[in-house]
Amino acid sequence: MSTIIIDGKDVSQRIREGLKAEVAELTAAGRTPGLAVVLVGEDPASQVYVGSKVRACEELGIYSQKWALPAETTQEELVELIHKLNADDRIHGILVQSPPPPHIDEEAVILNIDPRKDVDGFHPVNVAKLVLEEEDGFVPCTPLGCMELLKAYNIPTAGKHAVVIGRSMIVGKPMANLLVSKKANATVTIAHSRTADLPALCRTADIIVAAVGRPEMVKADFVKPGAVVLDVGINRIDDASRPRGYRIVGDVDYADVCDKCSAITPVPGGVGPMTIAMLMANTVKACRQLTC
Numbered sequence: 457m458s459t460i461i462i463d464g465k466d467v468s469q470r471i472r473e474g475l476k477a478e479v480a481e482l483t484a485a486g487r488t489p490g491l492a493v494v495l496v497g498e499d500p501a502s503q504v505y506v507g508s509k510v511r512a513c514e515e516l517g518i519y520s521q522k523w524a525l526p527a528e529t530t531q532e533e534l535v536e537l538i539h540k541l542n543a544d545d546r547i548h549g550i551l552v553q554s555p556p557p558p559h560i561d562e563e564a565v566i567l568n569i570d571p572r573k574d575v576d577g578f579h580p581v582n583v584a585k586l587v588l589e590e591e592d593g594f595v596p597c598t599p600l601g602c603m604e605l606l607k608a609y610n611i612p613t614a615g616k617h618a619v620v621i622g623r624s625m626i627v628g629k630p631m632a633n634l635l636v637s638k639k640a641n642a643t644v645t646i647a648h649s650r651t652a653d654l655p656a657l658c659r660t661a662d663i664i665v666a667a668v669g670r671p672e673m674v675k676a677d678f679v680k681p682g683a684v685v686l687d688v689g690i691n692r693i694d695d696a697s698r699p700r701g702y703r704i705v706g707d708v709d710y711a712d713v714c715d716k717c718s719a720i721t722p723v724p725g726g727v728g729p730m731t732i733a734m735l736m737a738n739t740v741k742a743c744r745q746l747t748c
């Protein structure tokens with residue numbers, strides 16, 4: 457069986473090109489979309505993520521503000537900034553890069569973001585809108601990106617059994633909600649760390665979404681021949697042969713699984729590139745909704 461390798465770089469590039477045209481149109485009408493990215497502390501991975509988000513805005517013509525706050529910033533100071541950004545007409549999307557330092561209560565901070573500007577889709581109002589299938593809410597970027605990949609490759613979901621491995625609020629749960637929605641019509645099972653006999657459950661799946669954070673956990677014996685496998689995982693594993701001393705692998709053992717499935721996302725180059733594209737899409741959506 458020849459396996460389709462789902463090219464997230466290509467799909468995200470096409471989405472970005474479409475967004476660039478939309479941003480130009482909005483800008484010509486005096487409605488330039490704006491995103492504020494807030495980083496607290498000096499976590500190196502977070503700095504890289506924030507840098508890529510700001511660069512993506514620049515490429516598309518989206519106005520951006522980067523707020524790099526010192527690690528000792530208090531909860532009150534952070535909330536004060538969020539309130540300022542909520543009131544700033546140039547800003548349509550606000551995100552606080554995760555994880556903040558331990559003295560910051562992330563959930564409490566998110567509650568202060570105006571839900572209409574919550575382009576990460578983490579505010580309870582947006583969680584509810586996803587469950588209620590209300591179109592004007594914001595859906596977390598990574599699961600939204602997975603749905604776009606399925607769409608781009610015309611992979612049917614209606615009537616299919618999807619097993620989502622992982623129940624986080626960022627990936628697993630919103631992914632399951634998107635798949636079970638009346639738009640996608642899949643039958644969904646959410647698996648997690650306490651699920652009994654995960655390989656047997658996964659073998660009943662037409663679509664597997666792995667969002668676990670365990671390198672190469674999903675093996676060939678998890679996969680029914682012809683299933684579609686979306687690998688959300690981003691894990692570093694030691695590799696002395698690489699200049700940096702590590703390489704990135706997913707939650708799926710790609711080499712083991714690849715020949716058995718009908719389509720699969722590689723890591724890197726699969727789901728990863730979609731996340732920022734969806735953040736840009738959510739920012740443009742927020743701008744349209746706030747300035748119409």
Ligand code: NAD
Pocket residue numbers: 598621622623624625626627628647648649650651654667668669670688689690691727728731
């Ligand atoms: P998380 O740690 O919040 O959640 C992991 C989930 O996996 C939990 O719900 C847990 O119950 C489940 N789990 C743990 N061990 C398990 C096991 N042995 N069997 C079955 N389930 C198990 O992680 P997350 O934030 O959802 O991220 C998951 C992965 O996706 C990570 O590798 C992360 O780096 C990656 N990620 C990628 C992107 C992207 O842009 N591609 C975005 C977010 C997260």
